[in-house]
Amino acid sequence: MPVSNNNKTIARNSIFMSIRTVITMLISLYTTRVVFQYLGVVDVGIYNVVCGFVTMFAFLNTTMANGIQRFYNFEWGRNKTDGAKKIFNHSLLIQFILSIIVVLLVEVIGLWFLHAKMVIPAERMTAAEFVFQYSVLSMFLIIMQAPFTAAIMAHEKMDFYALVSIIDAVLKLLIVLVLPLLAGDRLIVYGLLLFLINVFNFVLCFGYSRKRFDEIKFNFTYEKSTLKSMLTFSGWNVIGSFTQMLRDQGINVILNYFFGPVVNAAKGIASQVDGALGGFTSNIMVPARPQVIQSYAQGNVERAMNLTYCISKLVGFLMIMLAVPLSIEIDFILNLWLGENVPEHTNAFIIILLNIAVVNLLTGILTTIVHATGEMKKYQLCGSIIKVMSVPVAIGLLYYNYPPEAALLSVLLFNTIGFFFGLFIIRTLVSFSIRDYCLNVLGPIALILCVNILSGFSVHSLMSYGFFRLIVLILVSMGVTMMAGYFLGLNSSEKVVVKTMANDIKTKIIRK
DSSP: HHHHHHHHHHHHHHHHHHHHHHHHHHHHHHHHHHHHHHHHHHHHHHHHHHHHHHHHHHHHHHHHHHHHHHHHHHHHHHHHHHHHHHHHHHHHHHHHHHHHHHHIIIIIIIIIHHHHHOOOOOHHHHHHHHHHHHHHHHHHHHHHHHHHHHHHHTTOOHHHHHHHHHHHHHHHHHHHHGGGGSSSOHHHHHHHHHHHHHHHHHHHHHHHHHHOOOTOOOOOOOOHHHHHHHHHHHHHHHHHHHHHHHHHHHHHHHHHHOOOHHHHHHHHHHHHHEEEEHHHHHHHHHHHHHHHHHHHHTHHHHHHHHHHHHHHHHHHHHHHHHHHHHHHHHHHHHHHHHTTTTTHHHHHHHHHHHHHHHHHHHHHHHHHHHHHOOOOOHHHHHHHHHHTHHHHHEEEEEEETOOOHHHHHHHHHHHHHHHOOOOOOTTTSSOOHHHHHHIIIIHHHHHHHHHHHHHHHHHHHHHHHHHHHHHHHHHHHHHHHHHHHIIIIOOOOHHHHHHHHHHHHHHHHHOO
């Protein structure tokens, strides 16, 4: 397929992902407000910490899902249906075995930790146990859904992916709205209904994949060499996922131990805001990822690297455009969103998580190139050792009575150190210049950030507190980022890519 057509595919899929993000974010923001209203801060905190602990064990699935996605994209780029069919069947076998192992681990270790270590009011322990079991069942379905999601992504069917996400968000809003009308403990009922939504999502992905993709044929034989390659790749990748689990969910448990469920509620709100903005940036990352790996598999390493650089900058610019006005007006936005139900520390948590998100996004884009090469050992070992250090540092800081924000700041510090160490390792895997990356990617991102911050604080200081100032600040941030990003941040070849994508988006809108 010509490069211009590939760029148009990215643009088309970016449209679907953008529509998905806007709709799901608006629904999720309102859903969160209603959840706090009907469940209360304590029950929301209990749900976040219990589900977070269960999710902690899902790092194994994250590892395997990433491996499946990589091999699916790689084989689709080389051998199309024949290669993808082999990967699908092997991944289904791997995921089934993995799901059994994870469920057993969670049931044995998780229940002990729930009763022995978590800070949960005694009268809410029964509800927490139900939520725990619903979360385990949901995780089983998510693990088994990975091969079907990989097929959808490899075929770049982002329209269906976006539709499933929108349906998921709408259903979650509906169950919150009907929650007061249902009998029984609201937290238990809420957990059950969320599990049923996961069942529905699995059925949708399963049915769509079976109907649309020729390679989704069940064959219970396997090739030892293929199975070994997938497990070897994921074996090194599991180290990175394990440390990410310690970093993310470990911080939740630490905050719960030192400060209780109310601070977990604040962390949960901050994570939701971070996830919403990450959804916007994924509008570019997700459609581009299959083409980066497929280009590498076809031997077009130059396009894979150029696309990586371009996507890194576009994602960085988009994150800046969203994060700067949010950070400046964070108190007003939280009051507008949640009213009087804003837990203490929420504003600081959000700002820190936004900084962490920028580092993680840039790291994630570069990791796509590492996945394409299949050489995970050095990259994962180095990054994992550095990132896991944030957990004991966070424990030490909180032990000596530092505020909860210190835990997240330790994550930011070590993630940043890990990112720069990762650049040196990538240089040994592909043709990659750290100097060029810093000048052509990090330099423009830093420049746009400075311009955006200066213009943002100028608007903030010249206008009065209120909704109108927020709107003006968002519009100024959008204008400054797009103008400065295009004329100061992109080189000539990247401008061609952006123009191609923009023209395709304009054509789609005119046709509609």
